[in-house]
Amino acid sequence: MNRVLVLGATSAIAQQVARVYAERGAALFLVARNEQRLSAVADDLRVRGAQVETAVADLDDAAGHEELLARAAPLQIVFLAYGALGDARRTEQSTEAAEAILRTNLSSPLSLLTRAAGRLEAQGNGCIVALSSVAGDRGRASNAVYGAAKAGLSAFLSGLRNRLSRSGVRVITVKPGLVDTPMTVHLPKNRLYSSPERVARDVVRGIDGTAEVIYTPWWWRWVMLVVLVIPERVLKGLSL
């Protein structure tokens, strides 16, 4: 497969995934909000060997989704890479801030992927890859709304995977742990952080192989397994 639609192409992880495909000479359709940044990414990928088309769009606005997918057609790999961490404090005080997080991380992906799934199902092949998060595996005091949105996205992807399995369309859920990207630039870094390159390598390997749910780096699967069995009353006492 050598056509990739990258939704949120200026995200750090998306840029690294796209570089791998550029080196393979893929045809990339890149979508992002910021025109200057998008063009910097597009130039980079062109020089590295990709054929590149771009569209500037705010994907929070679902009104443009259908037209965007029509432009990007025919679809092969659909890589959804955008998301917003938001300010956890603000989401505790304002439902509007919470809804904005839900829109970017859940309703907007849901709208895009539902439409993309329809197209892929009709053609009987293709692959949907979406960045969810380990944060969706269990609610944390420090980030309840983001976690809720990613939990919703993970559940949606899991349902979509089962629905599309009969029509030959793959759905891959990617759950990165802590990644050193602009999204986490304000947070102090520690040894749990990994690079976007590392995450991208796992994503591409997953697409090339038969992955369905990718924890990246791999050990997050075991970390989250432990986190999942901690009883709520114990979790309350931990500051996670």
Add this chain to the structure above:
Amino acid sequence: MPLESWGRYPKANQAAVPVHWRSDPLPRVHGSLLPFGQGRSYGDCCLNDGGTLLTTGRLDRLIELDADRGLLRCEAGARLGEILAFLLPRGFFLPVVPGTQIVSVGGAVANDIHGKNHFRAGTFGRHVARLELLRSTGERAICSPEENADLFAATVGGLGLTGLITWAELRLRPVQGPFIDGETVPFRSLEEFFALDADSSQRFEYTVAWVDPRPRGLRGLYFRGDHSSRAGKIEARATPTSFPIDLPGFAVSGPTVAAFDVLYYARGRVRAGKRLWRYAPFFFPLDGVGRWNRVYGKRGFLQFQCVVRDEAAVGDLLDRAFASGLRTSLGVLKTFGDVPSPGMLSFPRPGATLSLDFPNRGAETFALVEALEAIVREAGGAIYPAKDARMSPATFAAGYPRLAGFERFVDPAFSSSLWRRVRAA
């Protein structure tokens, strides 16, 4: 993890703000700014104690390859290693590469680095066609030898003090493949080195020597080579294994260094003669082990690199270094040619350039480096800021006569630990 220079001395406390996009303005911070690429400078020229470092690791996009004219435009944080891996399948190489490929383009410009072919190609800065400099006023100046020529001359070798380089356009050299026809020649004295060097620089594009100062004179291995006409492909190597831990301070001491030197020399003798090298081990032997600076432990080490015109001064420096009892490993000796350097503060100038590594043992090491500095000043030479942690303001001023002219171009919002040290009244 706090940012360090490669020598891990001196330590500095500073904020780090990543630059993700070349279109972004400079961040507003308290205190001064300094661009920080890969942290491969040894001393404090890439540190800004009490200020902010603008880290450019993510500013690594390619912008345009003009294969007809042999030009590559890329963002300043792009690493030479990735650029070479990109260029080689397309038939190009960088005209000047240093001893490690884990350096950024911005760092290569700011230190106006040199390679093993200085006597032919001159410095890295000579092959920069243009660059964009983002100043704290918000101005974006396109600089080249023709356009904003003064600002260009200040920025090349300008130690990051003139502003943030956002992108640079590099002139490339065509090559037929990733191999080097190399030759290793053992030698036993300084006279032999200079004779070998005079002959080799006529016949080879790249030359460098490894030297080991010993009580009964010197021994070393002379490496020389040319780009091979042999075509071929080299699979990009995954990241090398990194040195896993900080060794205790005594690990690099007389006996271990002596053992290393004996083994290295013996290996060189066994492999003496001509052979075909892959480009990476020929140019970047130390990149074979990631983070090798951890061998020196947390206190780190000091590298001393100078250039002197007088061949006798090289002998004095080696004698003094050996007499100290602080064993050095991997002394490197090269000669610079007379190709003029483009920067006001460029280090390369005609003469012999010697670099020596010393473990940081505090006062003992500082005294030795000071003694070496005195020999260099006496000989009318200069010390390389990219390797320096100790030189005095007087030595700096004596080695860089265009300093006064340079100062006018320093961006008032930019500074560095080295700059404050060498400009101290």
